[in-house]
Amino acid sequence: MxxxxxxxxxxxxxxxxxxxxxxxxxxxxxxxxxxxxxxxxxxxxxxxxxxxxxxxxxxxxxxxxxxxxxxxxxxTDAELTSLRRDRIGFIFQYFNLFPLLNIIENVSFPQMIKTGAGVDPEKAKKVLRAVKLDERLYTHTPLELSGGQQQRFAIARSPIKDRDILLCDETTGQLD
Ligand SMILES: Nc1ncnc2c1ncn2[C@@H]1O[C@H](COP(=O)(O)OP(=O)(O)OP(=O)(O)O)[C@@H](O)[C@H]1O
Ligand SMILES: [Mg+2]
The missing domain is CATH 3.40.50.300 (P-loop containing nucleotide triphosphate hydrolases)
Known part of the structure; x- marks a missing residue:
């Protein structure tokens, strides 16, 4: 193995x-x-x-x-950066969301830094719908959400689809 x-x-x-x-x-x-x-x-x-x-x-x-x-x-620092960016998905215990970006921008951010391309809001909306976050919250900033909403949003934000390693720190602690 x-x-x-x-x-x-x-x-x-x-x-x-x-x-x-x-x-x-x-x-x-x-x-x-x-x-x-x-x-x-x-x-x-x-x-x-x-x-x-x-x-x-x-x-x-x-x-x-x-x-x-x-x-x-x-x-090197550059090698560590690409290892974290390209291979590891992390859902943090305390979310680590960007307080000044709204929900859509937060979810799109990892993709943006990976590809250097602009934000595709439709892609972000698709993952947000998958974690059942209401559309009216998408323009809110993280601090305008409840603990459970922030947690679902942190799951949506984590780039997990194409990662080799997924690290989830108490990912369901605040969920129903
Ligand atoms: N940045 C830090 N600086 C100093 N001490 C720290 C730091 N992070 C963690 N610790 C200490 O290290 C120990 C382990 O902390 P850690 O956060 O890894 O525990 P945990 O098992 O995740 O706890 P919890 O279940 O509460 O999340 C604790 O005693 C904590 O006080
Ligand atoms: Mg912990």
Whole structure:
């Protein structure tokens, strides 16, 4: 089986004035192509930290992370950018929506930076309808939505169709 994500003895420490927080303490595992895995643990146990490292949004304090057998510590910023942009879909626990863009613009944004092309509102509307977001909300900004609406919108915004790796952080926590 082809390994897609490999963690080897990974440590993540957040240095804080009040004392270091060890969020990940020597973690090793492998995820293979086609596998669907869940990570469970109490609040503060390091799940989001783990996903952040799997998504190459942050680097470990120690240890090795490989994506498709390439060590991310050896990659340039440009290589990491295209890895995140082209291969990884991330639905964040706290949504990370752009507060100044409306719903349609937020949903179109990942596609815009990938292709450099303008926004096709019809494409965005199609995914928004799939998560059952009412059309009258499309011109709202994220802060004008409820928690559950923001979550559905974050799912719609995540470019997941053509990605090799999907990372979903408590994606249904605010849904009915
Ligand atoms: N940016 C940060 N700076 C400092 N400490 C952090 C940071 N992010 C997380 N932590 C700490 O690291 C630990 C793990 O946090 P993390 O967010 O990964 O937990 P979690 O399992 O996702 O929790 P929850 O279920 O509440 O979302 C916590 O003790 C937290 O306080
Ligand atoms: Mg979390």
């Amino acid at each position: 082809e390994p897609v994500i490999e963690f080897e003895d990974v440590v993540k420490i957040y240095p804080l004035k009040s004392g270091d927080v060890t969020a990940l303490n020597h973690i090793s595992f492998t995820v293979h192509r086609g596998e669907f895995i869940s990570i469970m643990g109490p609040s503060g146990s390091g799940k989001s930290t783990l996903l952040t490292l799997m998504g190459c949004l942050d680097k470990p304090t120690a240890g090795t992370i490989r994506i498709s057998s390439r060590e991310i510590g050896d990659m």
